[in-house]
Amino acid sequence: MKKIEGSKITPHKYITIGEFLSLRLQEVGIIDYFVVPGDYNLAMLDEILKNKELNLISCCNELNAGYAADGYARAKGVAAVFVTFMVGGLSMINAIAGAFSDDIPIIVISGGPNSNDYGTNRILHHTLGLPEKSHQYEMYKLVTAEAVKVTNAIDAPALIDRAISTSLKVKKPVYIEICCNIASELVNVPIPMAFKETPDSNQKSLTRAVESVVKLWNESTKPVNVAGVKLRSCGAAKAFLSFANAAKAGVAVMPNAKGLFPEDNELYMGTYWGNVSSPFVCEVVESSDLYIYAGPVFNDYTTTGYSTLVKKEKMIQILPDRVKTPNAEYGCVYMAEFLSALSAATNLEPKPKSIEIYKRIYVPEPVPTQTSEDNLSTRYIMKTIQSILQPDISIIVETGDAWFHGQKLKLPPGVPYEFQMQYGSIGWSVGALLGNSLAYKGSRRCIAMIGDGSYQMTGQEVSTMIRYNCNAIIFLLNNKGYTIEAEIHDGPYNNIKNWDYKLLVEAFSTGEGKVKSFLCNTNGELAEAIKFATENTEYLVFLECTLARDDCSKELLEWGTRISAANGRPPNNLENY
Numbered sequence: 001m002k003k004i005e006g007s008k009i010t011p012h013k014y015i016t017i018g019e020f021l022s023l024r025l026q027e028v029g030i031i032d033y034f035v036v037p038g039d040y041n042l043a044m045l046d047e048i049l050k051n052k053e054l055n056l057i058s059c060c061n062e063l064n065a066g067y068a069a070d071g072y073a074r075a076k077g078v079a080a081v082f083v084t085f086m087v088g089g090l091s092m093i094n095a096i097a098g099a100f101s102d103d104i105p106i107i108v109i110s111g112g113p114n115s116n117d118y119g120t121n122r123i124l125h126h127t128l129g130l131p132e133k134s135h136q137y138e139m140y141k142l143v144t145a146e147a148v149k150v151t152n153a154i155d156a157p158a159l160i161d162r163a164i165s166t167s168l169k170v171k172k173p174v175y176i177e178i179c180c181n182i183a184s185e186l187v188n189v190p191i192p193m194a195f196k197e198t199p200d201s202n203q204k205s206l207t208r209a210v211e212s213v214v215k216l217w218n219e220s221t222k223p224v225n226v227a228g229v230k231l232r233s234c235g236a237a238k239a240f241l242s243f244a245n246a247a248k249a250g251v252a253v254m255p256n257a258k259g260l261f262p263e264d265n266e267l268y269m270g271t272y273w274g275n276v277s278s279p280f281v282c283e284v285v286e287s288s289d290l291y292i293y294a295g296p297v298f299n300d301y302t303t304t305g306y307s308t309l310v311k312k313e314k315m316i317q318i319l320p321d322r323v324k325t326p327n328a329e330y331g332c333v334y335m336a337e338f339l340s341a342l343s344a345a346t347n348l349e350p351k352p353k354s355i356e357i358y359k360r361i362y363v364p365e366p367v368p369t370q371t372s373e374d375n376l377s378t379r380y381i382m383k384t385i386q387s388i389l390q391p392d393i394s395i396i397v398e399t400g401d402a403w404f405h406g407q408k409l410k411l412p413p414g415v416p417y418e419f420q421m422q423y424g425s426i427g428w429s430v431g432a433l434l435g436n437s438l439a440y441k442g443s444r445r446c447i448a449m450i451g452d453g454s455y456q457m458t459g460q461e462v463s464t465m466i467r468y469n470c471n472a473i474i475f476l477l478n479n480k481g482y483t484i485e486a487e488i489h490d491g492p493y494n495n496i497k498n499w500d501y502k503l504l505v506e507a508f509s510t511g512e513g514k515v516k517s518f519l520c521n522t523n524g525e526l527a528e529a530i531k532f533a534t535e536n537t538e539y540l541v542f543l544e545c546t547l548a549r550d551d552c553s554k555e556l557l558e559w560g561t562r563i564s565a566a567n568g569r570p571p572n573n574l575e576n577y
Contacts, residue, residue: 018047038084040111066095067431230295372524
């Protein structure tokens with residue numbers, strides 16, 4: 001058997017199930033794996049520790065471990081997380097549901113009951129007090145692309161490989177439950193997995209789809225191209241860029257696709273998000289006679305409460321496995337292959353009118369003068385973040401007003417920009433920042449914008465960042481409440497107890513690790529803190545930024561009103577049916 005590159009485990013005829021799993025994780029590119037121990041997974045963790053090429057990352061709780069795996073996979077392409085049975089797995093399931101919604105490949109490994117307990121009426125601890133032992137497995141089937149239960153050594157290699165290959169193929173989480181008493185059972189040494197992540201398109205369907213889209217494109221006058229979030233999971237961002245450069249039309253991105261099209265490209269206009277779009281982008285997109293959406297997800301958030309004015313009769317959608325035009329649909333056509341074929345079409349006519357219109361009507365927003373003595377504002381914070389952006393930065397943005405402020409950043413080439421818009425789980429960013437920082441360690445420094453309400457849900461994971469020497473910069477936006485919720489529907493439930501966040505981070509460190517926290521009440525205090533952060537790149541720097549309670553973006557005011565209207569639609573009158 002051939003030894004996997006980099007492994008310290010000497011090849012021989014048999015290895016344990018745990019060693020087999022560790023080699024598979026190493027083979028797919030995982031270096032760090034996230035763990036919360038429990039009695040059902042301890043024997044498996046012992047086996048994984050034998051592989052010295054993998055690094056164990058201990059998290060504070062299972063939910064945060066799932067978020068960390070999400071952030072890690074966004075950078076590395078796949079992640080692994082180990083939890084114990086039921087109390088661990090169910091605690092993490094919210095994070096895995098969010099990863100499923102965003103097409104993030106995570107390999108969930110849970111300890112399971114002793115194999116001898118299956119088929120008996122024994123009631124086990126950490127369960128619902130019933131003999132049934134499949135509750136967690138059945139729940140994970142709903143939020144993963146594949147769920148397998150490993151109860152013996154004979155089936156273990158095939159089941160593990162099936163789950164891992166599925167995760168890589170469909171870019172979704174998968175679930176592997178392994179009985180707690182079989183981690184050291186012997187199996188054959190693995191040979192490299194062989195599979196193709198993306199199948200080939202049906203060539204007849206592909207040809208007809210290209211012909212149809214080129215015809216519609218050439219007949220249009222001022223078309224635009226819009227990048228969607230599925231470009232990432234389909235590995236189609238480069239192909240979309242090639243098509244955009246060939247088509248010469250203006251390019252907008254949907255809000256959750258920010259960072260998937262280079263913002264220094266001459267065709268880039270900004271974010272299309274209905275009434276909360278980047279300046280002048282809404283006017284150009286909605287007045288176009290044809291729009292090509294590549295990898296879109298249309299939901300109430302991305303359409304600002306279904307209030308955008310794009311029309312289906314003027315829309316072409318390039319989806320992961322099909323192309324939809326106003327008059328036809330072409331199946332078995334895969335996104336990256338289609339976009340590459342479209343950009344290579346010799347009869348595709350350049351259509352620059354939309355970008356010409358945008359550049360003609362665009363007027364830069366004025367920058368107000370602010371002094372160092374002024375109370376801190378989100379406007380000044382965003383100006384500060386923009387000033388420190390470099391190509392070797394990664395950005396994490398929490399659910400909330402940071403969504404809207406982040407859209408205004410001008411990203412340097414290649415800078416990853418991450419936020420969880422489809423699922424929008426408040427608190428996601430803290431764990432995701434841990435995972436992202438570990439994945440990029442030595443190559444990128446991560447910057448995060450996190451609201452105080454979100455931080456209170458998962459903030460203890462900053463202690464893990466300190467433990468593993470992460471050098472992130474955290475902007476804690478403290479306006480003493482859930483601002484995004486208040487702008488959708490306000491009430492006393494949107495207020496929270498204020499914390500001394502700066503002191504809390506100091507408590508996390510207990511004098512250990514390279515970490516520095518600052519309380520910033522004024523522009524000048526933030527400037528001094530940023531000076532320290534940029535001069536001490538090996539430090540984790542925590543910036544508690546105090547803000548007025550109603551300091552929010554104008555976009556959130558508009559968006560919140562429209563989402564509230566969509567949520568508040570009255571029931572249909574059943575008497576009319």
